[in-house]
Amino acid sequence: MATDCIFCKIAKGEIPVTKVFEDDYCLCFPDIDPQAPTHLLLVPKHHLMSHAHATVEHRQILGHLLEVAAEIARMEELSKGYRIVINTGPDGGQSVDHLHLHILGGRPMTWPPG
Numbered sequence: 001m002a003t004d005c006i007f008c009k010i011a012k013g014e015i016p017v018t019k020v021f022e023d024d025y026c027l028c029f030p031d032i033d034p035q036a037p038t039h040l041l042l043v044p045k046h047h048l049m050s051h052a053h054a055t056v057e058h059r060q061i062l063g064h065l066l067e068v069a070a071e072i073a074r075m076e077e078l079s080k081g082y083r084i085v086i087n088t089g090p091d092g093g094q095s096v097d098h099l100h101l102h103i104l105g106g107r108p109m110t111w112p113p114g
Contacts, residue, residue, distance in 0.1 A: 007098035011045040037106030038076050048099040051088045078105035
C-alpha cells in the first residue's frame, strides 16, 4: 500500500467512511462529491495506481471489481440502470492515484458524459 494514498488509508481503516460493501479485496463507500443520487466509489484494497497500470497479474481483481459493482447496483436497487466509470490519468479526470470505479445511478445518464 502507498503510505500517502487516501484510498489506501481508507482501506486500512485509518480514515473512517460509511461502508456500503467490503470484502477481502475491495471496499465501497459514498463519493464525497456526488454527481448522481447514488454515487459510490469501489476501490481495491491493494494499491494499483490506475487502470493504465493494470497488468495480467491484476486480471482477477479487475474482474472481481466488476462483479462486485453489479452486486452493489442490485443492493442499491439501481434496476433502471447505472453507469460504471473508471477515470484514468489527468486527461481522463483521475483525481486520486489509486484505481477506483465510480458507480453512478438514480437518474438518467446522458451521452456524451463529459
